[in-house]
Amino acid sequence: MSEAVLKSIIARIEPLNGEAVEDAHQRLNSLTKPPGSLGRLEEIASQIAGITGEVSADLSKRAVVVMAGDHGVCEEGVSAFPAEVTPQMVLNFLAGGAAVNVLARGAGADVYCVDIGVNADLDDERLIQRKVRRGTANMTRESAMTREEAIAAIVAGADIVKELAGQGYRMFATGEMGIGNTTASAALCTVLAGISVEDAVGLGTGINEERRQHKIGVVQRAIARNEPNRLDPIDTLSKVGGLEIAGLVGVILGAAAERCPVVVDGFISSAAALVAAALSPQSSAYMLGSHLSHEQGHRKLLEVIGLSPVIHLDMRLGEGTGAVLCFPIIDAALRIMREMATFESAGVSRG
Structure with a gap:
């Protein structure tokens, strides 16, 4: 197997989608919780967004x-x-x-x-x-x-x-x-x-x-x-x-x-x-x-x-x-992104 084939696979690997990561951060910070309070769940949600380019991807398959x-x-x-x-x-x-x-x-x-x-x-x-x-x-x-x-x-x-x-x-x-x-x-x-x-x-x-x-x-x-x-x-x-x-x-x-x-x-x-x-x-x-x-x-x-x-x-x-x-x-992190209320939608005052 030629190393050229392997190099072609590696060449397709791109950086994470920075815009999607930022959108995920904004979404997470708008939810009814203190910023960062869901710890690793928030990190996972942001990483998944950067990988897929979607703020709330469907990874059910x-x-x-x-x-x-x-x-x-x-x-x-x-x-x-x-x-x-x-x-x-x-x-x-x-x-x-x-x-x-x-x-x-x-x-x-x-x-x-x-x-x-x-x-x-x-x-x-x-x-x-x-x-x-x-x-x-x-x-x-x-x-x-x-x-x-x-x-x-x-x-x-x-x-x-x-x-x-x-x-x-x-x-x-x-x-x-x-x-x-x-x-x-x-x-x-x-x-x-x-x-x-x-x-x-x-x-x-x-x-x-x-x-x-x-x-x-x-x-x-x-x-x-x-x-x-x-x-x-x-x-x-x-x-x-x-x-x-x-x-x-x-x-x-x-x-x-x-x-x-x-x-x-x-x-x-x-x-x-x-x-x-x-x-x-x-x-x-x-x-x-x-x-x-x-x-x-x-x-x-x-x-x-x-x-x-x-x-x-x-x-x-x-x-x-x-x-x-x-x-x-991982499913829990994505459900948070999809289903949790924002401060605005829930009528909750921000800290």
Whole structure:
């Protein structure tokens, strides 16, 4: 896949609509409340206005894009679960039985699962097939994938968003499935965000402290073996990243190119957001940080990107669960814009 295609996607990402942001501020300040008293709800409403160009956008058609891929680094014993769980969970997503499916139904969102790099042959008409390769290589021995494969996965993610936007979807959430992906995410954080390996590596699927120390060593070996260029996010992604992470980079860039808000889930999704922001600093304005993961490196990662989590529930599941839980909060911000009375309409005196 040519880098020119990726550059064309990035070139479509424009600054937020400043006029719409100002109109949103004026609307919020005219409502029957002290200025700024609704805190983050007001910030969200203004950001959505800038993204969409509408003071009160209709974002009722929304999608969670769950990227699935396997990781060769699982050979190093970094996870509490075997790699076979990835394809098994994909089938669970398609059957509607995973946590993200349950939460998405409650939030009025549709879940789309994408095989971007599962190390298995999955034949199901409900699955979006975009397999770049059957899982990444073991990054402690060689690059996780080639540069061309990383770009192909990014472009695939952006193309899916473009297709869904063409069907009327106006808000997206990032989700992922891939045993071993916290290891790849920690490596990306270490290289691109300058977070120490000790701070970036957490307990993942529930390993103990002894296994965490082993995982730290695995990440250190992978970085030493591949020598990723921190000034080149695609080089870093290809050497120590993951296919589903690359796919989510494309989802984020694609949403920004379509002027759609994208709600970023937890640690793995935020690693993808880190790469997206490195490729297109302007894309971060289209991101909403959903929650603060229990994964220990997530707080520092969000700070580097410039995202502030809306909720904190000690979650560490991934799949898009935290992002979906933010949809009702975003809806609340937009309802305030549409339905709340102004001082003038309600006959209330201003302070």
